[in-house]
Amino acid sequence: MTILHVRDVPEELYARLKRRAQAQRRSLSAEVIALLEWALEEAEASPQAVLASIHRRRFFDPAAVNAPDSTTLLRQDRGR
Template sequence: MAILHIRNVPDTLHERIQELAQEEKRSLTAEVIALLAEGIKARESRCGRVAIVARIHREAPEIKLPGNWIDSATLVREDRALS
């Protein structure tokens, strides 16, 4: 396994990680590894959602309203402009 050294960790952050480690009954090292893994997973999840939304916008056909129907967003904008 690789070794990771982290310098200049603020005291308050170090203390908070120690508290979390105690709450989870883990060593400081195990807690840091868990926090890093959770952070990476959360970031990957956010990036995945952004990619999905971008794909939907790219691939979804524009909705055509039948006849003389007006988009509700247009009506709301017009109403707000009059206020």
């Protein structure tokens, strides 16, 4: 495997990366690799893929997958 060193990382960014890695139960290196992979995939997405994703989200029907209605969930939460 190739080694990549990054210098002069701002303290706040390093702290955020560290917190995110802990939340994801990953090492700091594994989290940085995951974020780099995600960023590159997003940057390389074709316009057709982006439009298809938008279309899927726009016309998603929660009832089709037995997801609860958000209004019902809000009422239940407010009733606590």
